[in-house]
Amino acid sequence: MAGKKILNITKLIIYILIFILLIGFIYEKQAEKQTLKKFPAPGEMVNLNGDILHVNIKGEGSPIVVIESGSGSWSIDWFKVQNTLSKYATVVTYDRAGYGWSSRSSKPRTGDQIVNDLHDLLRAKDLKGPIILVGHSLGGLYTRLYVQKFPDDISGVVLIDSTPIDFNSKLSQINPKSAHKFHKASEQNNNIAAFLSRFGVTRIIAKSLELNEFPTEIRELKSELAVQSKFYLTINEEINYTSQLKEKLQGKSFNDIPLTVITHSKPTDFTKFGFTGEENKTIEDHFQTMQRELSNLSNDSSFVIAKNSGHNIMFENPEIITKEIKKMIIKQKLK
Known part of the structure; x- marks a missing residue:
């Protein structure tokens, strides 16, 4: 008798949980529809072989400035830079598949796929260059691969706090345990958030954050x-292919394509992943050395430190970005 009662209680709990999840699922779907009404895409939606990508084009004339965002970032993050630079040239921001207003893609998020998507997107909008390609963080790796695959399209490159090829191995050398925690924490947190977001939980939590x-x-x-x-899910899918992407970039250069490297001045805090304060300083020293080494990718390069800025320079010091890209635009217009 007691066993039957426990079974009935268990069934009731399961039914309640299913009901709560169902309500959460319906809430999230309705919220997504309302969000798109409240915040419609500022640009155009382009169908690329079944994937719907959002592209925002402002300004006119040559050269064309194309911005490749970092991991978990998309077109809207560049609104200050785009609005300023569009007075001088055509400026293109877009959302990689899975971000912002773009649909998620069923295709693997390899470097080659992402670069081909951008190339096809630019062709679809008849934007054939010359292109100044700007890449931030992980977007810097995609930018480097794009230059490698389509060098004739590119007239200049700007790398903004670009992910160094050997950065992860340096972290592992400094503190293997904390480096593993750093890599796994992001993956696990994204997987949990992806699950919870299906039922509106992540949305509710986000509303309470500043x-x-x-x-x-x-x-x-x-x-x-x-x-x-x-x-x-897209963040994790992109990260899973970064090792393969980095291998493709080993030993490759831009030759004579003009390059500007912009890096942060405020160190990233890795102590929350278990690194000591001294190790954090060592990590920053290595990162800055690697940033300077990026200048060696081109025979025509400059190196700039963004004052009073951390990794997200487009938020903290967008003026330095617009200043350096504008320099490149004017230089090319005078040729």
Whole structure:
């Protein structure tokens, strides 16, 4: 008798959980629809072989500035840079598949696929160059691969706090245990967030956060658009292919293509992953050395430190980005 009672209670709990998940699922789907009404895509939606990509084109004339965002970042993060530079040239921002207003893709998020997507997108909009390609963080690796695959399209490159090829191995040399924690924490957190976001939990949590790392103009948008499961899954899918991407870039250079490297001045805090304060300083020293070494990719390069800025320079010091890209634009217009 007692066993039957326990079984009935267990069934009731399961039914309640299923009901709660169902309500959460319906809530999330409705919220996603409302978000798109509240924050419609500022640019155009382009169908690329079944994948729907969002591209935002502002300004006119040559050269064409194309911005490749970092991991978990998309077109809206560059609104300050794009609005300023569009007075001088055509400026293109877009959302890689899975981010922002773009649909998630069933295709593997390899470097080659992402670079081909961008190339096809630019062709679809008849944007054939010359192109100044700008890459931030992980986007810097995609930028380097794009130059490798389509060098004739490129008239200049700007790498902004670009991910160094050997950075992960350096972390492992400094503290293997903390390096492993650093890599696994992001993957695990994204997987949990992706699951919870299907039922509206991530959206509810995001509403209670201040999101001070983002400019006030886009905080509400980010809190509602960056809480879908596609967002978190895409971050992990891209990261899973970075080792393969880095292998393709070993020993490759830009030759004479003009290059500007911009890096942060405020160190990233790795102590939350178990690194000591001294190890954090060593990590920063290695990162800055690697940033300077990026200048060697081109025979025509410059190196710039963004004052009072951490990794997200497009938020903390967008003026230095626009200044350096504008220099490149003017130089090319005078040729």
